[in-house]
Amino acid sequence: MKKEIAEERMQNMKNAYLKLDSVLNRLPDAIPEKMKSVLCDKILGDKQLKELMEGIDEHRPPRFFLIGRTGVGKSSLINALCGSYLAKVSDIESCTSNVDIYHCMDGDRVLLDILDTRGIAECNKINDSYDAEKQLIDQVVDFCPDVAIFVLNATTRDDSILQDIELLKKVLKKYQAINKIELPVVAVVNKVDEIPPARIKNPKEYTENKINSISENVKRYKTTIVSNGLKIHSIVPVSSLMDWQTPDGIEVNADNINNFPKSDIENLQIQFDGRFQIEVLLNDLEDAIQDFSGKMGLRMALRLEELMKKLAGHLVGIFSSISSGVAVTPIPIADIYILISLQAIMVMLIAALSGRELSFDAAKEFIASLGGVVGAGMLFKL
Numbered sequence: 363m364k365k366e367i368a369e370e371r372m373q374n375m376k377n378a379y380l381k382l383d384s385v386l387n388r389l390p391d392a393i394p395e396k397m398k399s400v401l402c403d404k405i406l407g408d409k410q411l412k413e414l415m416e417g418i419d420e421h422r423p424p425r426f427f428l429i430g431r432t433g434v435g436k437s438s439l440i441n442a443l444c445g446s447y448l449a450k451v452s453d454i455e456s457c458t459s460n461v462d463i464y465h466c467m468d469g470d471r472v473l474l475d476i477l478d479t480r481g482i483a484e485c486n487k488i489n490d491s492y493d494a495e496k497q498l499i500d501q502v503v504d505f506c507p508d509v510a511i512f513v514l515n516a517t518t519r520d521d522s523i524l525q526d527i528e529l530l531k532k533v534l535k536k537y538q539a540i541n542k543i544e545l546p547v548v549a550v551v552n553k554v555d556e557i558p559p560a561r562i563k564n565p566k567e568y569t570e571n572k573i574n575s576i577s578e579n580v581k582r583y584k585t586t587i588v589s590n591g592l593k594i595h596s597i598v599p600v601s602s603l604m605d606w607q608t609p610d611g612i613e614v615n616a617d618n619i620n621n622f623p624k625s626d627i628e629n630l631q632i633q634f635d636g637r638f639q640i641e642v643l644l645n646d647l648e649d650a651i652q653d654f655s656g657k658m659g660l661r662m663a664l665r666l667e668e669l670m671k672k673l674a675g676h677l678v679g680i681f682s683s684i685s686s687g688v689a690v691t692p693i694p695i696a697d698i699y700i701l702i703s704l705q706a707i708m709v710m711l712i713a714a715l716s717g718r719e720l721s722f723d724a725a726k727e728f729i730a731s732l733g734g735v736v737g738a739g740m741l742f743k744l
Contacts, residue, residue, distance in 0.1 A: 430513030
């Protein structure tokens with residue numbers, strides 16, 4: 363599903379949600395006022411549903427601080443997360459020779475804000491004329507990231523990451539002192555496709571031996587990280603491998619892409635998708651973000667289809683809970699009105715989420731055409 367269509371459906375859903383107050387106020391008189399009040403509280407008072415609706419408009423691009431040595435695949439990781447070639451990422455600011463801030467763009471829309479840093483050892487090699495470490499820490503804190511992403515190379519056994527661990531610990535300490543909350547860290551073991559047998563690039567074909575080697579690699583890194591006192595939210599092995607082609611099917615050498623015109627880069631398509639566990643990483647990043655507007659920004663930028671499924675499931679859960687309560691404590695005659703009204707509201711909302719506008723009255727007629735309460739139950743099995 364195209365992102366624009368998914369966003370439009372989410373907005374339709376919100377518009378339908380905003381009409382619920384008037385819909386609930388004109389429920390049949392046969393429904394007692396006390397029950398109407400319960401329905402309003404259960405539906406309009408649902409905290410998670412309300413947050414999701416507010417988040418459709420009130421969200422911001424999530425901010426990620428990436429740290430990792432040259433060659434760990436930070437750029438390819440960004441592309442893998444976004445599912446597109448983001449050399450169309452605009453380099454908006456180069457703070458020093460060791461820190462860059464990027465906007466990851468989709469047309470005119472910002473998807474992610476990323477602060478990209480080298481490892482501290484590399485920073486000091488390049489900038490020995492000033493305190494590179496202190497300046498880098500200050501720039502990270504000023505950036506105010508939602509999550510620090512510690513990118514590691516699956517095939518490298520480099521003890522110099524210990525210096526980066528110490529840097530991260532200093533960043534975390536200063537961040538917490540200023541913001542009064544901890545900065546979550548997600549460690550990413552990238553390039554697992556290069557773990558032997560390296561000829562196997564398709565994750566669906568990974569052998570048991572390769573999977574076991576990946577697992578051992580992650581355990582090794584986790585032991586190093588934890589034993590050196592760096593607290594992490596999670597550690598995820600991934601492959602960011604993607605090959606690219608033009609719309610007419612011509613394979614493109616990745617080394618040459620940055621020399622292409624911007625319009626050609628924006629039209630590149632995935633020729634081979636060797637991504638592994640990127641969805642797991644997205645789940646962990648979403649879970650790690652503490653600010654709701656940033657969390658919702660990640661969902662709206664990269665996880666719209668998952669968000670739509672989650673929203674539909676939550677709606678069904680709300681209305682199933684209310685319907686169960688009505689069934690347990692039936693109100694003579696009125697309970698059928700309540701159940702049909704509930705199903706009509708749910709039909710109206712899910713229709714909006716699926717891209718179809720349906721009024722409350724039309725939803726009731728639709729349910730009636732299916733045989734009332736039983737028919738509506740059949741509808742949601744489709």
